[in-house]
Amino acid sequence: DVKVTQSSRYLVKRTGEKVFLECVQDMDHENMFWYRQDPGLGLRLIYFSYDVKMKEKGDIPEGYSVSREKKERFSLILESASTNQTSMYLCASSLLSSRTNEKLFFGSGTQLSVL
């Protein structure tokens, strides 16, 4: 089975701090994604990456950046955390986007609170 591991289940940070959320997948997937999940808003795409060192903005990239130095690891960075970034963050991966393998595999999420 595919395993997507997020390094922290819960995280509490202060406004203005630089925050790193780490995600690792063990199935050699090309694509990796960061979503945030808020009540009533569903999952919204922040950034995604389709290859090492490649990144693309999603629907809500403002205030975030990402890093993908190795295929298995995709990091989400909050340069200067703000209270409106308090949310559940979900990492996901998928095989190269062929027409037969599009489903995403998700990690368990990181609940980030910014005080």
Next chain:
Amino acid sequence: GESVGLHLPTLSVQEGDNSIINCAYSNSASDYFIWYKQESGKGPQFIIDIRSNMDKRQGQRVTVLLNKTVKHLSLQIAATQPGDSAVYFCAENAGGTSYGKLTFGQGTILTVHP
């Protein structure tokens, strides 16, 4: 922009009943649809998917129906069990060079009463 939406935010059923969760989509270019189940404290888990060249697909106790004419997607769960209680999300992929990006609906909370 176009988005996926749900008709009902909550659904309560009795154990053993059949459940139907609905989803409306507006992007006519979407050619792949997927349902996820999310239990409390966990990430979304894949349930079933369907491509736009199909109108029905069945899995174990679940069926997805796609009506492209009215841009409607539904998930049917047969003989619903307490373990089915969760939030259910539909999602769509607009195809092309989207690199597998999925756009998610808001979610429906399914509660199954024993």
